[in-house]
Amino acid sequence: MLMKPTLMMAALVSVFSLSTTAAAAVSDNEIRIGYLADMSGPYRDPIGPKGMDAIQMAIDDFGGEINGAKIITFSADDRNNADLGSSIVRGWIDQDKVDMVTGLIASSVTLASIKLLEENNKLGLVNGAVSSSITNQHCGPNHFHWVYDTWAMSNGTASAITQEGNKSWFLLSADYSFGHALEKDVEQVVKANGGNIVGKVRHPFPSTDFASFMLQAQSSGAKVISLNNAGTDTTNAIRTASEFGITQAGQILAGMVVFSSDVRSLGLETAQGLQFTKAWYYDINPEARAWAERFKKITGTMPTMVHAGLYSSTRHYLQAVKDTGTDDTQTVRKKMMETPVNDIFAKNAYIREDGRMVHDMYLVRVKTPQESTDEDDLFEIVRTIPADKAFRPLSESVCNMVNK
Known part of the structure; x- marks a missing residue:
């Protein structure tokens, strides 16, 4: 018995549709x-x-x-x-x-x-x-x-350093939305852990001359200088601090957003001892x-x-x-x-x-040249920050998609 033309067409269309569903579902x-x-x-x-x-x-x-x-x-x-x-x-x-x-x-x-x-x-x-x-x-x-994000980076680094007894902080921040957000988050973490902010300054983004900013940080007497910037701004600030003998004199540099490429560019001699939080490390x-x-x-x-x-x-x-x-x-x-x-x-x-x-996030310390075994051996993982502690809790969120 022959299939009616309309039924045959419907069957063919059905088979064709099934065979091309995946491709058709992807636009263009x-x-x-x-x-x-x-x-x-x-x-x-x-x-x-x-x-x-x-x-x-x-x-x-x-x-x-x-x-x-x-x-x-x-x-x-x-x-x-x-x-x-x-x-x-x-x-x-x-x-x-x-x-x-x-x-x-x-x-x-x-x-x-x-x-x-x-x-x-x-x-x-x-x-x-x-x-x-x-x-x-x-x-x-x-x-x-x-x-x-700025909450995770600041919470991991600032809380650890403050809890070690380093209570006075000077905040050096990039003058745009990222720097402002990081500055705010660092300040909140420091104060929540019993520390205080003795000074702040914002630098243009990007910036190559950090001399005046580092002099202000140095003269503030703060135990910790927080670098609320990233990329070449961070490396330029660290180089300037090294030239001024800031870390040699006992002040601590806390990098809030530091990349492995930054440490490699600076060299371990300049960056050694720097502590910061990382989202991932290849080791x-x-x-x-x-x-x-x-x-x-x-x-x-x-x-x-x-x-x-x-x-x-x-x-x-x-x-x-x-x-x-x-x-x-x-x-x-x-x-x-x-x-x-x-x-x-x-x-x-x-x-x-x-x-x-x-x-998970990771608090790391830059190794000394003597501790490093090769050009890619840059960090020691000081501690792992569990996922449920690493990011802003939803209970503190103002996101309109969060059901509290």
């Missing part, structure tokens, strides 16, 4: 990722162009495609300018149909970008920006904060070291914690796309939140309702 049959970062300024070395290599490593893990949909990337230098950065993101959304934007280094650029991403229902994976407001005052349903376990060596073969240098975060967050995103068969923002976001993070960056980590990826 391409998964499009934008990498926005500082490629030429103070964050070039610790993040910059090599961040794209980390992202590509995650893409290569999937063979460059998912369910037949190719993974396409775009990258741009935002020059730490919020207007330029938001213009690039808008172009990616409107013209290039980007599904996800990652990198997002300067806090000012990030805050402008995540607003656009939310307005257009695209996903943002924040890896470089440090301001804790990204998942607090500025939390939203379209972005996650992956590597670190935390053999798996991390193996991935780092793979990264080094590609780039010529060992990765920073942000490079590892870029790989981890991109891989987690792509796995969610694969598992759901779609690049629909909210479907992928939900899957990412449901799935624990277990990779080279973190173990048994998870994404909270405010968008904060919660994982």
Whole structure:
């Protein structure tokens, strides 16, 4: 008995639909990722162009495609300018149909970008920006904060140093949103642990001349000088402190955002003894070291914690796309939140309702030249800060997505 034409057509359509569901669910049959970062300024070395290599490593893990949909990337230098950065993101959304934007280094650029991403229902994976407001005052349903934030960095370092009896602090901060947020968080942690702030000064971003700022810090008599900056601002400040004999005279330098590339640039002779909090280090376990060596073969240098975060967050995103068969923002976001993070960056980590990826952090000390066994042996892990203690508790959150 012959099948009626209408039934035959329906059957063929049904079979065709089943065979192409995965591909059709991915918009334009391409998964499009934008990498926005500082490629030429103070964050070039610790993040910059090599961040794209980390992202590509995650893409290569999937063979460059998912369910037949190719993974396409775009990258741009935002020059730490919020207007330029938001213009690039808008172009990616409107013209290039980007599904996800990652990198997002300067806090000012990030805050402008995540607003656009939310307005257009695209996903943002924040890896470089440090301001804790990204998942607090500025939390939203379209972005996650992956590597670190000012609350975690300040809480880990400032609380440990203050609890050791170093009660008087001088705060040197970069004069923009990131520096302001870090300054506020450090001050709160110091005071909560019985310390006091004896002085503050803010420097232009970026800055090459720290002489006057370090003289103020030195003359304040503070036991601890908090460097609430990052990138070349941090390394320039540390070099100036060394030239002035500040640490030799007994004052402590506390770096709030320090990268392995910073320590390598400074050299152990200059950076030795510096304590700070890290989100990741390539010697935390053999798996991390193996991935780092793979990264080094590609780039010529060992990765920073942000490079590892870029790989981890991109891989987690792509796995969610694969598992759901779609690049629909909210479907992928939900899957990412449901799935624990277990990779080279973190173990048994998870994404909270405010968008904060919660994982262990590490308080480290820079080794002396005598303690180091090779050019990549830079840190001693002083202690592990458990995930549930590392980030701002939800009970203190002002995020409107948090149910208290």
